[in-house]
Amino acid sequence: MYNIPTSSSRRVVIIGGGFGGLAAAKALRESGLQVVMIDSNNCHQFQPLLYQVATSGLEPTAIAFPLRSILRGRKDFHFRMAYVTGVDVERCVVMTETGELEYDYLVVAAGADTNYFGMSNIEAASMPLKSIDEALALRNRIYRSLESAQKCECVEEQERLLNFVIVGGGATGVELAGALAELRNRVLPRDFPDLDFSRMKVWLLNASDRLLEAFSEKSSEKCLTDLRAMGVDVLVEAKVSDYADGAVIYNDGQRIESANLIWASGIIANKFEGLDNTARGRRIVIDEYCRVGERVFAIGDIAINNESPLPQVAQVAIQQGRNVGRNVINMERGRALEKFVYKNKGSMATIGRNRAVAEIGRLRVSGFAAWVLWLFVHLLFILGFRNKLLVMWDWAWSYVTHDQPLRSIIEAKKRR
Amino acid sequence: MYNIPTSSSRRVVIIGGGFGGLAAAKALRESGLQVVMIDSNNCHQFQPLLYQVATSGLEPTAIAFPLRSILRGRKDFHFRMAYVTGVDVERCVVMTETGELEYDYLVVAAGADTNYFGMSNIEAASMPLKSIDEALALRNRIYRSLESAQKCECVEEQERLLNFVIVGGGATGVELAGALAELRNRVLPRDFPDLDFSRMKVWLLNASDRLLEAFSEKSSEKCLTDLRAMGVDVLVEAKVSDYADGAVIYNDGQRIESANLIWASGIIANKFEGLDNTARGRRIVIDEYCRVGERVFAIGDIAINNESPLPQVAQVAIQQGRNVGRNVINMERGRALEKFVYKNKGSMATIGRNRAVAEIGRLRVSGFAAWVLWLFVHLLFILGFRNKLLVMWDWAWSYVTHDQPLRSIIEAKKRR
Numbered sequence: 001m002y003n004i005p006t007s008s009s010r011r012v013v014i015i016g017g018g019f020g021g022l023a024a025a026k027a028l029r030e031s032g033l034q035v036v037m038i039d040s041n042n043c044h045q046f047q048p049l050l051y052q053v054a055t056s057g058l059e060p061t062a063i064a065f066p067l068r069s070i071l072r073g074r075k076d077f078h079f080r081m082a083y084v085t086g087v088d089v090e091r092c093v094v095m096t097e098t099g100e101l102e103y104d105y106l107v108v109a110a111g112a113d114t115n116y117f118g119m120s121n122i123e124a125a126s127m128p129l130k131s132i133d134e135a136l137a138l139r140n141r142i143y144r145s146l147e148s149a150q151k152c153e154c155v156e157e158q159e160r161l162l163n164f165v166i167v168g169g170g171a172t173g174v175e176l177a178g179a180l181a182e183l184r185n186r187v188l189p190r191d192f193p194d195l196d197f198s199r200m201k202v203w204l205l206n207a208s209d210r211l212l213e214a215f216s217e218k219s220s221e222k223c224l225t226d227l228r229a230m231g232v233d234v235l236v237e238a239k240v241s242d243y244a245d246g247a248v249i250y251n252d253g254q255r256i257e258s259a260n261l262i263w264a265s266g267i268i269a270n271k272f273e274g275l276d277n278t279a280r281g282r283r284i285v286i287d288e289y290c291r292v293g294e295r296v297f298a299i300g301d302i303a304i305n306n307e308s309p310l311p312q313v314a315q316v317a318i319q320q321g322r323n324v325g326r327n328v329i330n331m332e333r334g335r336a337l338e339k340f341v342y343k344n345k346g347s348m349a350t351i352g353r354n355r356a357v358a359e360i361g362r363l364r365v366s367g368f369a370a371w372v373l374w375l376f377v378h379l380l381f382i383l384g385f386r387n388k389l390l391v392m393w394d395w396a397w398s399y400v401t402h403d404q405p406l407r408s409i410i411e412a413k414k415r416r
Numbered sequence: 417m418y419n420i421p422t423s424s425s426r427r428v429v430i431i432g433g434g435f436g437g438l439a440a441a442k443a444l445r446e447s448g449l450q451v452v453m454i455d456s457n458n459c460h461q462f463q464p465l466l467y468q469v470a471t472s473g474l475e476p477t478a479i480a481f482p483l484r485s486i487l488r489g490r491k492d493f494h495f496r497m498a499y500v501t502g503v504d505v506e507r508c509v510v511m512t513e514t515g516e517l518e519y520d521y522l523v524v525a526a527g528a529d530t531n532y533f534g535m536s537n538i539e540a541a542s543m544p545l546k547s548i549d550e551a552l553a554l555r556n557r558i559y560r561s562l563e564s565a566q567k568c569e570c571v572e573e574q575e576r577l578l579n580f581v582i583v584g585g586g587a588t589g590v591e592l593a594g595a596l597a598e599l600r601n602r603v604l605p606r607d608f609p610d611l612d613f614s615r616m617k618v619w620l621l622n623a624s625d626r627l628l629e630a631f632s633e634k635s636s637e638k639c640l641t642d643l644r645a646m647g648v649d650v651l652v653e654a655k656v657s658d659y660a661d662g663a664v665i666y667n668d669g670q671r672i673e674s675a676n677l678i679w680a681s682g683i684i685a686n687k688f689e690g691l692d693n694t695a696r697g698r699r700i701v702i703d704e705y706c707r708v709g710e711r712v713f714a715i716g717d718i719a720i721n722n723e724s725p726l727p728q729v730a731q732v733a734i735q736q737g738r739n740v741g742r743n744v745i746n747m748e749r750g751r752a753l754e755k756f757v758y759k760n761k762g763s764m765a766t767i768g769r770n771r772a773v774a775e776i777g778r779l780r781v782s783g784f785a786a787w788v789l790w791l792f793v794h795l796l797f798i799l800g801f802r803n804k805l806l807v808m809w810d811w812a813w814s815y816v817t818h819d820q821p822l823r824s825i826i827e828a829k830k831r832r
Contacts, residue, residue: 002567005610042559043824059475064824068607078610081563098567133827143458147497151418151514191484194421194494386813386821397802405802408459408480411549411827 002080002101007034009076012328013094013101015084016109017044017067020300020317022383024107025071027325033332034076036101038094040083043067045132046382048314049391051172053135055142055179056406057398060132062390065383084110086273089293095273105295105328108272108284109321112301112312115268115281125243126263129172138262140409142180145260146188150195156257162200163258165248167240168265169206170213171349174223176264177204178352181230186402202231203258205238205250207265212357214311214347219357222366226351240265267312269302279304281312288339290324295331297324305340314381315345350374353399418496418517423450425492426520428744429510431500433460433483436525436716436733438799441487443741449748450492452517454510456499459483461548462798464730465807467588469551470558471595472822473814476548478806481799500526502689505709511689521711521744524688524700525737528717528728531684531697541659542679545588554678556825558596561676562604566611572673578616579674581664583656584681585622586629587765590639592680593620594768597646602818618647619674621654621666623681628773630727630763635773638782642767656681683728685718695720697728704755706740711747713740721756730797731761766790769815 004011010033014021017039028035046063053060071077082096087108093100114128127138142164149161164180166173180202189197204211204227210220211227211234227234235250242249248256269282275292277284283304290297290305300317310316323340330337346360348370356370365373375395382388398404420427426449430437433455444451462479469476487493498512503524509516530544543554558580565577580596582589596618605613620627620643626636627643627650643650651666658665663673685698691708693700699720706713706721716733726732739756746753762776764786772786781789791811798804814820 003569003610041825042563043826059477060826061475061822061824064826066607066821066823068823069821072606072609080567081560082567132824136826144497147458151496151498153419190488191482193488194419384821405482405485405800406477407482407484408477408548409457410459410476410480410552 002036002082002099004034004036004078004080004101005076007076009034010104010332011036011102012105012107013038013103014107014109015039015094016111016300016302017041017070017079018047018109018111018300018317019314020109020111020321021107022070023318023321024109024299024325025077027322028328029074031325031329031332033105033328034078035074036078036080036103037067037071038080038082038084038096038101039067040081041067041131042079042081044070044383047130048378049382050129050132050135051176051179053132054129054138054176055183056139056404057179058391058394059406060136062387062394063382064132065387070383085271086275087296088274089296105331106297107321107324107328108275108292108296108298108302109300109317110270110272110302112267112269112281114263115266116263117266119242121243122240122261122263126167126261128263129176130267136410139406140411141260142183143407143409146192146195150192159199160246160257161259163203163256164201164260164262165203165205165256165258166262166264167205167248168263169204169208169211169234169236170264171347172264173204173206174211174227174349174351176262177202177227177232177234178230178350178355181227181232182352183404185231187404191407201233203233203235203256205235205240205248207237207239209236211236212349215349215357215359216364219359219364219366222357223349223351226355230352267301272302277302279306280309289327289337290320290340297327299324308342310342313347316342319343348374348377418452418498418515420450420452420494420496420517421492423492425450426748427452427518428521428523429454429517429519430523430525431455431510432525432527432716432718433457433486433495434463434525434527434716434733435730436527436737437523438486439734439737440523440525440715440741441493441737443738444744445490447741447745447748449521449744450494451490452494452496452519453483453487454496454498454500454512454517455483456497457483457547458495458497460486460799463546464794465798466545466548466551467592467595469548470545470554470592471599472555472558472820473595474807474810475822476552478803478810479798480548481803486799501687502691503712504690505712521747522713523737523740523744524691524708524712524714524718525716525733526686526688526718528683528685528697530679531682532679533682535658537659538656538677538679542583542677544679545592546683552826555822556827557676558599559823559825562608562611566608575615576662576673577675579619579672580617580676580678581619581621581672581674582678582680583621583664584679585620585624585627585650585652586680587763588680589620589622590627590643590765590767592678593618593643593648593650594646594766594771597643597648598768599820601647603820607823617649619649619651619672621651621656621664623653623655625652627652628765631765631773631775632780635775635780635782638773639765639767642771646768683717688718693718695722696725705743705753706736706756713743715740724758726758729763732758735759764790764793
């Protein structure tokens with residue numbers, strides 16, 4: 001099925017072209033096996049920079065990289081765009097919306113999506129930030145709200161349009177809040193001279209008592225101080241429970257009137273039938289070799305080893321991908337499997353121009369040094385020479401001109 | 417209304433931020449009048465290069481330029497994003513979907529959209545190419561069809577997915593056909609090694625007996641020869657009348673099975689109530705001063721002077737915009753009006769790499785020289801230093817690498 005050329009080698013199917021899937025594919029490059037990658041998108045999306053696409057700092061294509069380009073030229077590597085629904089481990093087939101595909105080895109790296117925790121009003125009203133599509137939709141929403149506020153003569157409605165409420169104080173929420181505040185402080189007033197930007201508010205609501213919980217308390221505090229200095233209204237211990245009558249509801253009835261609810265408060269593994277995905281966050285349960293079954297592996301955001309749960313970040317997915325790739329080769333050659341051991345390379349989050357926090361082992365850096373480190377590491381991990389150049393160019397342009405040039409509202413649709 | 421600051425000056429309202437509207441705004445820069453520009457988009461779109469966005473040669477933002485950036489810093493210039501429905505000349509108000517706006521002078525430069533000539537099957541099935549939204553939608557369609565063809569095991573369906581039918585042999589149709597053929601000839605086979613690209617067909621159907629009717633017969637012939645050399649299946653005297661059962665129908669019953677119908681066959685002026693728009697192509701009738709009424713002007717694709725009809729091209733809109741801007745100032749100062757006189761600066765169309773045709777006065781150029789001229793003129797007219805650089809960069813990259821790097825399918829929407 002699926003028009004894959006017949007091959008004398010056994011077939012590895014990799015579901016997902018994110019960090020994990022790509023690392024697995026790379027590790028299988030010299031394996032001699034047939035590798036088929038499936039993804040519902042035709043491009044790898046560099047999720048750590050989605051917030052910059054949303055705040056018009058980066059072109060969407062700067063952080064998208066066609067999966068076919070990556071696989072190009074590798075012998076017996078194939079890409080197929082399809083939406084996978086699950087797996088039938090009895091028959092060794094992957095099930096998709098457009099047919100089935102047999103595998104000898106399977107690597108499930110299908111990732112996670114936004115978790116609304118069952119709150120349907122919030123799901124319907126809020127803007128998530130887990131894909132380039134969503135980042136562009138958020139960008140459009142920001143500029144639409146500003147344009148509407150500019151036209152609007154009712155003060156209450158204008159306030160509602162100028163309140164941007166970000167829920168979730170992890171890296172995504174923090175980075176987005178910082179970027180939005182900078183947009184307001186530096187860029188937008190020149191574009192909207194008739195609008196009073198002291199009335200535009202960027203809120204960051206966090207359920208727990210500190211931001212960036214994956215970081216040390218010192219970094220959390222630094223982040224809070226920096227965001228407040230940039231004019232972000234940070235509320236901690238603010239648990240959002242509903243969106244009703246145009247307002248965000250938190251802590252049993254407190255309200256912020258807002259047309260712009262941005263939800264960065266949690267993720268849930270993508271739906272996947274046929275494997276035990278009853279672990280926390282709908283994740284698939286794996287063993288210390290990232291295995292679910294005989295020749296079935298799951299890695300990255302969609303997987304959890306309950307014995308030693310790991311954070312859902314790119315580094316884990318990449319390292320698991322490499323481990324699984326090597327182990328598939330080990331199995332083919334009748335060698336013993338290597339256990340997966342995670343090496344934490346540290347975490348970093350940018351807060352604004354010249355402001356970031358970074359933690360690498362015992363090293364804690366903040367401010368300008370952390371910011372430069374952040375730029376450097378992100379450039380390093382972006383795929384493709386052309387994309388690196390584009391991102392550098394966009395960053396340099398914004399840094400020098402204090403401008404975000406990508407403020408056009410663009411949607412991929414037929415007009416009426 | 418519309419939150420425009422009160423001013424001691426009279427107000428000029430310009431509807432549309434295309435070539436015509438911008439030229440008028442520019443001519444009014446030193447007028448001392450209050451200028452309000454309204455557009456349903458927040459950016460100027462450089463329509464001549466839409467086909468390159470559609471064929472993944474250019475970033476959408478490279479040919480979009482935020483209108484607020486253009487007006488930025490000009491005293492008493494204001495932009496409002498709104499969808500204009502018409503005008504009430506009795507009360508001197510512009511009507512929009514979100515309220516009314518008074519004017520002292522009005523410049524209608526609202527442009528034109530795709531004309532399906534009442535064929536609703538074609539309207540429903542086809543991809544137009546009159547805005548960046550539509551160009552992106554077409555780009556997505558191209559790559560989706562290729563991905564589907566790659567997966568598909570039914571030969572007939574695969575053929576249908578690989579037939580790209582462009583209707584309309586004007587500049588847009590010709591340029592798009594050339595770009596698609598080059599994509600097929602040079603770029604796509606590396607990305608889809610399992611697909612037989614001799615089966616991908618680019619059709620160009622033209623109702624009349626020659627392509628590029630605005631050009632000399634010699635240029636038309638050159639264009640036809642070039643396109644055929646590039647492997648475009650050009651059909652002349654092929655009048656498309658319907659799209660039914662997955663096929664394009666032309667000349668009373670001939671069929672091309674195709675999932676990809678691209679419609680570049682004609683334009684119709686945008687709907688506009690309150691003015692006499694009963695002329696050919698729904699255009700608003702203007703006099704030799706581009707006037708419709710006392711202090712109401714119409715310019716560009718939406719207007720026609722029946723005494724001396726002009727082609728619906730950027731040059732006409734730009735020159736009319738300048739004329740109208742000057743005449744508004746003349747009226748303010750009690751001076752005589754200047755008649756509009758069109759100066760034809762020539763036409764050009766690109767066919768492919770190193771291939772173009774250009775006609776300037778009596779000069780007819782084709783091939784490499786025309787192509788370089790085409791590049792130069794288009795770069796010159798793109799707004800903004802940053803956009804010029806971006807376009808140059810994208811062009812240089814494609815030229816040197818024989819690659820079109822922007823092949824990611826991206827849509828601005830919330831995911832399911």
